Amino acid sequence: MSLDIDKPSRLLFAIAEALRSAGLGLKVGGRQDFDGTFDQAWILIAIERNAPGERANDGRIAHVLTLSLQVIVSPTLDNPGLAACDLAAVLKGWVTDNRWGLSGSQCDLPMNIDALPSTLISGSQEYLAWTLSFTQTIYLGALLLDDPLGIPKFARTWEVSNIDDPDQYTELEG
Known part of the structure; x- marks a missing residue:
């Protein structure tokens, strides 16, 4: 059974829940949740942009969301940058064709999936990371x-x- 969504943040929560229940052994949250502990790798989710799109056939308003999944692994690994790259590749395959349990009438498939090296600075600590970004269109409002x-x-x-x-x-x- 798919969920109805009424605001853009619902997509963010659906992605977080899907990642937590995927069995990948990840800590999932927003940037504010990152605490620097590494019993598991971190995936930090954010909505980076909400652009307009073409209305759905039923008249709902389109929101083309740009989302980012920042992959951070323990800095004590031999090569944390490459480990984050490898995990981003796994996530890239997992993100493809995923609607996160949401209805196809309200959520299109992810598009423009891309992964790039990045850095997370938390306090005085700098972490090598990779950021997987993609766009996903959701349709909100009355029919x-x-x-x-x-x-x-x-x-x-x-x-x-x-x-x-x-x-x-x-x-x-x-």
């Missing part, structure tokens, strides 16, 4: 095809002054 009674409606762009105004839509003829 413009339905009014509260569920009557299908439509509008022609050349006949209305504002296609985003549901009051300018008219009932479909049955």
